Amino acid sequence: MHQLLPGHQYKIIGFSPLISPAYRQKLLSLGFLPGSPFSVVRIAPLGDPIEVKSRRVSLVLRKKDLELLMIEPIAQADASQANVVISQITANGA
Incomplete structure (x- = not known):
């Protein structure tokens, strides 16, 4: 697994074959779908x-x-x- 850093974004590319079907379904229902981005907000002091x-x-x-x-x-x-790019488009009045 990649080292997760606060303020960085990651993309879900799939699920481990070790994941239980119930936990996988729970994550899917919460919007953690393959291809979906998520960001790390914070990490507890002990990691x-x-x-x-x-x-x-x-x-x-x-x-x-x-x-x-x-x-x-x-x-x-x-x-x-x-x-x-978005800033340039906005500045040009488009």
């Missing part, structure tokens, strides 16, 4: 649990539960570049 936020919900999950998600980081440069 566990971790607060994450998706579009629909904010959750506090244990590390062992987060390890059941297959994730990849979303490049911060991509997000910054998208904000620059």
Whole structure:
């Protein structure tokens, strides 16, 4: 699993084959779908649990539960570049 950092975004690319069907269904119903982004809000002082936020919900999950998600980081440069483009469009009056 990638090291999760507060303020960074990640994308869910799938679920571990070790995840229970009930827990997988719970995450899906909360909006943690493959392809969905989420961000790390904060990490407890001892590193566990971790607060994450998706579009629909904010959750506090244990590390062992987060390890059941297959994730990849979303490049911060991509997000910054998208904000620059939006700023340029707005500045041009479009």
